[in-house]
Amino acid sequence: MIPRWITIAYLAYLAAPIVLLFVGSFGDLWLNTLLPTGATVRWYAEVAADPSFRRAFSASLFVAVMTCAACVAIGLPLGYAVFRARSARVRALARMLYQLPVALPPLVLAFGFILVFSSDALPWLGSVWLLIAGHIVLGLPYFLQTVVSDMQRLGLRTLEDAAESLGSSGLQRFLHVVLPALRHSVLSGLIVVAALSIGEFQFSNLVSGFLNRTYPVVLLQAFYGATGFACAATVILLALALTASVTGALSARGTARFATARAGR
Amino acid sequence: MNGPPAVRLQDVSFRYPGGAAGVFDIGLEIAPGELVVCIGPSGCGKTTLLRLIAGFLRVDAGRVELGGRDVTAATVRSRECGVVFQSYALFPHMSVRANVAYPLRVRKVEVGARERRAEAMLELVDLAGFGDRLPGELSGGQQQRVALARALVFEPRALLLDEPLSALDAATRLTMRDEIRRIQKRQNIASLLITHDQDEALSLADRVAVLRDGRLVQVATPQEIYDHPADAFVANFVGRANLIDGEVVAGDAVDTPIGRLAVPARSQPPGTRVRLLVRPERILPQPAAGGENVFAAAVVHDRFFGANREIELAVGRGSLKVETTVRGEITHVHVPRDAVQFLSPP
Numbered sequence: 255m256i257p258r259w260i261t262i263a264y265l266a267y268l269a270a271p272i273v274l275l276f277v278g279s280f281g282d283l284w285l286n287t288l289l290p291t292g293a294t295v296r297w298y299a300e301v302a303a304d305p306s307f308r309r310a311f312s313a314s315l316f317v318a319v320m321t322c323a324a325c326v327a328i329g330l331p332l333g334y335a336v337f338r339a340r341s342a343r344v345r346a347l348a349r350m351l352y353q354l355p356v357a358l359p360p361l362v363l364a365f366g367f368i369l370v371f372s373s374d375a376l377p378w379l380g381s382v383w384l385l386i387a388g389h390i391v392l393g394l395p396y397f398l399q400t401v402v403s404d405m406q407r408l409g410l411r412t413l414e415d416a417a418e419s420l421g422s423s424g425l426q427r428f429l430h431v432v433l434p435a436l437r438h439s440v441l442s443g444l445i446v447v448a449a450l451s452i453g454e455f456q457f458s459n460l461v462s463g464f465l466n467r468t469y470p471v472v473l474l475q476a477f478y479g480a481t482g483f484a485c486a487a488t489v490i491l492l493a494l495a496l497t498a499s500v501t502g503a504l505s506a507r508g509t510a511r512f513a514t515a516r517a518g519r
Numbered sequence: 520m521n522g523p524p525a526v527r528l529q530d531v532s533f534r535y536p537g538g539a540a541g542v543f544d545i546g547l548e549i550a551p552g553e554l555v556v557c558i559g560p561s562g563c564g565k566t567t568l569l570r571l572i573a574g575f576l577r578v579d580a581g582r583v584e585l586g587g588r589d590v591t592a593a594t595v596r597s598r599e600c601g602v603v604f605q606s607y608a609l610f611p612h613m614s615v616r617a618n619v620a621y622p623l624r625v626r627k628v629e630v631g632a633r634e635r636r637a638e639a640m641l642e643l644v645d646l647a648g649f650g651d652r653l654p655g656e657l658s659g660g661q662q663q664r665v666a667l668a669r670a671l672v673f674e675p676r677a678l679l680l681d682e683p684l685s686a687l688d689a690a691t692r693l694t695m696r697d698e699i700r701r702i703q704k705r706q707n708i709a710s711l712l713i714t715h716d717q718d719e720a721l722s723l724a725d726r727v728a729v730l731r732d733g734r735l736v737q738v739a740t741p742q743e744i745y746d747h748p749a750d751a752f753v754a755n756f757v758g759r760a761n762l763i764d765g766e767v768v769a770g771d772a773v774d775t776p777i778g779r780l781a782v783p784a785r786s787q788p789p790g791t792r793v794r795l796l797v798r799p800e801r802i803l804p805q806p807a808a809g810g811e812n813v814f815a816a817a818v819v820h821d822r823f824f825g826a827n828r829e830i831e832l833a834v835g836r837g838s839l840k841v842e843t844t845v846r847g848e849i850t851h852v853h854v855p856r857d858a859v860q861f862l863s864p865p
Contacts, residue, residue: 409606416608418595419573420622421673430621434612 272492278485290482297486301476307487309465310472311494317382317468318451318498321389322444325397328390330440333401334432337410349402356395360457363388367461380463388457393447400446404439448498452491469494523587524548525709526572526677531581533571542567542733545581549677552707554700555738558720559730560756565713568730569679572711574598585676601670601708605682607662609654615641615665616650622673640668643702660691664698671706678703678710684719696723717757721745729753745798751862754796759829761799761839762862767791776837781811782859794862799829799842801858805851812854 279297281290301307336348355363367388371379378384413435417427455470462468469491476484526549534541542564549555557565570576572583574595583591590598609618616637617624623633641647644664654662663683670678683699684692700723703710714720720727721741728738729749737749748754751762765775771784773793782795805813819838820831830841830849841852 408611409608412604412606412608413610415575415595416602416604417610417621419575419598419600419602420669421596421599421625422621423596423625426625430625431610435610437612 275485275488275492278481279489281482281485284481294482297480297482298490300483301487301490306467306472306475307469307490310467310469311490313382313462313466314452314469314494315498317386317389317466318448319501320386321393321451322448324386324390325394325444325447326440329394329397329401329443330433330436333398333405336398337402337405352398353395355391360388360392360454361460363391364457364460367457379461380466382463382466385458385462385466385468388461389451389454392454392457393450396446396450397443400439400443401436404436408435410435445499448501449495452495452498522551523584525551525553525586526711527582527584527587528568528572529582529584531571531578531583533567533576533579535567540564540567540733541579542571542730545735547728547735547738549709549711551709552704553725554703554710554712554723555726555728556712556714556720556724557728557730558714558717558757561715563730564733565715565730566681567733569602569681569711569713572598572677573600573602573679599673599675601673601675601678603663603666603670603678603680603683605686607654607659607666607686609662609665609669611654613654614650615646615652615654615657618654618665619650619668619672621669626673636672637668640672641665643671643705644668644698658691659687660695663687663695667699667702671702671708675708678706678708680710680712682713682715684714684716699723721757727757729756731756747860748796748862751794751796754862759799759840759842761797761802763795763797763837765793765795767793775835777834777839778814780854780859781856782861783856785861796860796862797839797854797858799840801855802839802841802843803853803855804841804843804845804849805853808851810853812856813851814854816849816852818849 278284278290280293280295282292282294284290332352336345336352339345339348367384368379370376371384410432413431414427417431422430452468453470454468455474458468459471459474462471473484473487473491476487526547528545528547531545532541532543534543540562545568547555557568559565567576571578572585574590574593578591581591582589585598585600609615610621613621616634619640620633620637623636628636638647638650641650644667646661646664646668649657649661649665654665657665663686666683680699684695687695696719699712712719712723721744724741726738727741727744729736729744729752731752737744737753739747744753744757748757748760751760754760754762763775763777763780765773765780767787767789768774768779769789770786771782773780773782773795775795780795787793808815814834816832816834816839818830819833820829822829827842827844828846830843832839832841832849832852834852839852839854841849843849
């Protein structure tokens with residue numbers, strides 16, 4: 255009985271802010287009352303009409319998609335190399351290294367980026383690519399973790415041995431066995447990376463240039479305005495994160511299917 | 520025998536880098552159509568041996584031949600051995616048919632032909648109609664059949680099975696054991712099966728190869744291995760054994776902890792230390808004392824298995840394991856003289 259009540263209470267605690275955001279975004283007036291009065295969709299119209307929000311929306315999507323693509327391009331070979339490393343010590347060390355950014359506050363990373371990339375030698379601060387580079391550092395550990403543990407769970411090594419004994423070349427093994435067998439974990443890894451990239455604030459706030467500010471950075475301004483406007487903008491962020499996750503997932507699936515199909519008949 | 524052996528290992532040695540484990544001075548031949556079962560305790564190098572033949576490992580010294588061709592330096596792909604893994608190693612994202620057809624796909628066999636051959640292979644392993652399933656939807660035994668079909672479909676030079684039955688439950692294991700034998704004979708392919716299960720080895724093999732600490736101790740037919748084990752290790756590892764140490768008192772008598780044993784005559788000077796082997800099922804319970812090699816016995820352990828009993832007896836200052844169908848009380852046992860054989864000490 256008691257565990258059930260704890261569960262219900264916790265779920266309510268989790269859901270309340272999100273539910274309130276929804277309610278608030280459709281409320282006309284919200285001042286010092288528990289719930290807003292009146293119903294309207296004008297806040298959404300206002301956010302949609304706001305040029306800085308529009309630009310931030312597409313900037314965020316672009317950054318998320320690029321981060322995902324880079325995570326696959328870098329993470330898959332890297333994870334594979336770590337998994338196939340012969341020495342157990344090397345594997346453990348590599349794992350520690352790539353997990354390191356998880357412990358790193360994004361703020362620290364941002365300061366580092368500012369120091370390095372505001373110099374005359376590397377004057378890239380403010381470029382959207384630098385922003386993407388930072389998001390890769392933050393997202394890659396989660397991607398690698400998912401993919402490498404899946405390699406172990408699948409017994410990828412034995413699968414490859416089997417394929418090799420059946421006459422499969424190195425490239426064929428990668429295209430026929432490794433890639434398709436990993437498609438599920440690549441997918442779930444990308445969902446995490448996309449959600450992380452969309453919601454990231456600390457790093458993006460400091461490193462993004464004025465013209466490519468991401469959505470959360472712009473969202474901060476909304477909190478100084480009307481409550482309904484802020485709520486609507488936040489709900490959109492939520493939707494954006496969901497969309498990015500789903501898009502990331504679908505595109506990864508498409509890529510895997512494409513690779514399998516090409517390698518196929 | 521006509522033609523070269525399908526598999527030939529000549530003075531093969533391999534040592535894992537940075538360790539003492541490996542295999543040493545292995546000489547083994549597998550004739551076309553022959554099934555050799557390699558048996559030994561865990562860590563003795565059985566799987567290493569298999570991986571050396573398949574090419575996953577390269578020998579440090581010696582020579583590997585397949586069908587008379589030297590493949591010592593050849594790649595895994597070019598060796599064309601069908602390998603069946605303990606974990607089946609089916610590709611989880613491919614249908615059963617695609618799994619079986621895979622070796623033909625990488626050999627660029629045309630789609631229609633390879634699907635037909637895969638289907639025929641599935642029929643051979645009794646899985647006709649399962650082609651569209653995914654491996655995850657099959658039972659362990661069925662998955663192992665798919666693995667077998669996949670390893671055979673490209674007509675490999677040899678079939679290598681790495682503990683193919685150990686991941687299966689007891690009932691499935693017995694069925695699969697017969698299945699492997701049937702399919703292997705039907706395809707008439709030289710095969711090496713790795714196991715640590717003596718029943719598997721004795722019932723499946725044309726010849727059994729006993730491996731210990733990376734060395735082949737004995738290679739012989741199952742019956743030869745059981746009846747005339749090369750040493751105490753083989754005697755103990757294959758079948759149950761009474762190993763009795765003693766001292767020769769005359770050409771046909773040995774003093775042992777269980778008493779003075781009459782043994783088959785052998786010219787050995789008195790005082791020689793010897794080790795004797797008596798199989799438990801050769802010892803006969805007897806109602807009373809009297810006669811050659813009859814000893815009073817006290818039951819220490821009595822396990823009933825339905826058809827027979829496995830009994831441990833205290834005899835003299837020693838003990839004997841006995842396997843018998845006799846149901847009643849046991850007070851004396853008879854050790855027939857011809858059931859006693861000499862072993863070289865380990």
